[in-house]
Amino acid sequence: xxxxxxxxxxxxxxxxxxxxxxxxxxxxxxxxxxxxxxxxxxxxxxxxxxxxxxxxxxxxxxxxxxxxxxxxxxxxxxxxxxxxxxxxxxxxxxxxxxxxxxxxxxxxxxxxxxxxxxxxxxxxxxxxxxxxxxxxxxxxxxxxxxxxxxxxxxxxxxxxxxxxxxxxxxxxxxxxxxxxxxxxxxxxxxxxxxxxxxxxxxxxxxxxxxxxxxxxxxxxxxxxxxxxxxxxxxxxxxxxxxxxxxxxxxxxxxxxxxxxxxxxxxxxxxxx
Numbered sequence: 570x571x572x573x574x575x576x577x578x579x580x581x582x583x584x585x586x587x588x589x590x591x592x593x594x595x596x597x598x599x600x601x602x603x604x605x606x607x608x609x610x611x612x613x614x615x616x617x618x619x620x621x622x623x624x625x626x627x628x629x630x631x632x633x634x635x636x637x638x639x640x641x642x643x644x645x646x647x648x649x650x651x652x653x654x655x656x657x658x659x660x661x662x663x664x665x666x667x668x669x670x671x672x673x674x675x676x677x678x679x680x681x682x683x684x685x686x687x688x689x690x691x692x693x694x695x696x697x698x699x700x701x702x703x704x705x706x707x708x709x710x711x712x713x714x715x716x717x718x719x720x721x722x723x724x725x726x727x728x729x730x731x732x733x734x735x736x737x738x739x740x741x742x743x744x745x746x747x748x749x750x751x752x753x754x755x756x757x758x759x760x761x762x763x764x765x766x767x768x769x770x771x772x773x774x775x776x777x778x779x780x781x782x783x784x785x786x787x788x789x790x791x792x793x794x795x796x797x798x799x800x801x802x803x804x805x806x807x808x809x810x811x812x813x814x815x816x817x818x819x820x821x822x823x824x825x826x827x828x829x830x831x832x833x834x835x836x837x838x839x840x841x
Contacts, residue, residue: 570626574835577634582606587835595828603634631655631834653690657683659833660794663823674797709762724767731755774808794821796829
């Protein structure tokens with residue numbers, strides 16, 4: 570029997586099946602209405618995987634949109650689970666770690682401490698995917714995330730950001746001269762929309778990464794698990810790799826990071 574995990578966000582719904590500890594074909598469905606999104610995701614998942622409702626053991630639902638559902642979905646009973654609990658379980662499951670800081674990069678960013686069955690919400694920041702979309706719209710007249718990423722790939726940070734090398738002729742501690750001293754601290758008249766998009770991504774990923782590092786230090790952890798669709802962006806991986814070299818932490822970017830919370834929901838009734 571398979572357990573279904575559904576994570577209903579503000580604009581997308583992620584769904585995944587877990588059967589004997591194995592992940593079954595995760596999917597994403599976009600819709601503004603959470604009920605329609607959840608129903609569409611469930612129907613698509615069953616169709617794509619050629620599944621019968623009789624093969625389902627349990628449907629676990631989480632995310633901000635889950636509050637709009639009643640106790641049934643497509644006539645089947647559902648169980649709602651706490652989003653932070655699901656995030657923590659999912660992060661440990663995907664990495665095989667016993668304890669870690671788990672980061673969910675969505676419209677904003679959330680941080681939880683996960684240690685076995687103990688999941689604790691540490692806090693969060695409004696800086697995230699919504700920041701990228703909003704600033705890119707205002708500053709570069711781009712709203713599509715694919716267009717933003719494409720533009721950023723051609724941009725130059727040195728035309729927008731102030732680096733340590735710009736303000737000092739000698740090394741400052743262990744900081745390389747290319748590290749950012751001030752985001753948007755040196756915006757050149759020559760900077761174009763590609764440069765601005767690159768700087769926006771750089772700022773968001775640096776903020777998310779550094780807050781994860783501060784959380785890890787406070788909780789005496791070294792492992793930080795990154796989840797959410799933003800993990801797949803090349804510049805995100807590059808930024809986290811740079812931060813990892815500067816600080817005594819390990820960033821984990823697991824396969825299925827986009828579906829971390831949905832996976833955690835599926836396994837949350839039994840624990841990691």
